[in-house]
Amino acid sequence: DQQVKQNSPSLSVQEGRISILNCDYTNSMFDYFLWYKKYPAEGPTFLISISSIKDKNEDGRFTVFLNKSAKHLSLHIVPSQPGDSAVYFCAASGGTSGSARQLTFGSGTQLTVLP
């Protein structure tokens, strides 16, 4: 049972345009969401996160939107650059205070930014 889903395995975008990566979740206990970027043969790098008390968080070219009623979040990258080409993982977290926060990851979306 996939609790976090990234239904698009790949996405191609022209340089300078907007990239929109989508993520859906099923577990209503999730209260914190993260996006990671991963290059081949490297560990994921944290990009941006959002708490369930917010619906938007922005950091430079990256914005994450959260729609709790739809259990959907998205990552917007504007403008897209060739160096953004990587696999993007959505992750969700939820748990009791004091325990290790476990992340549930989606299967990833390969973003290719074309020059």
Next chain:
Amino acid sequence: SQTIHQWPATLVQPVGSPLSLECTVEGTSNPNLYWYRQAAGRGLQLLFYSVGIGQISSEVPQNLSASRPQDRQFILSSKKLLLSDSGFYLCAGGVGNEQFFGPGTRLTVL
């Protein structure tokens, strides 16, 4: 900020051989530590997590085990590797909601 070290970067082992992957953390005390595996073309699967020395929780039944002999050291082991243990293994550390990942170990079992 914290840094996660992992080694080796790549490893080729025969079926039935033992395994030991090591992870150490710099820059934070008493972190939560995690081992993940990424199979080819798939997402990250949590294998083990630890909230302190000697405290290990397993998420999936498997051929692997984990140990935390020191606060900032996390070890992934196996007594006898299977072909299905091949994959990309990632160690992560964190305090609170965010986790930071090491560079990973590519394990190929032949």
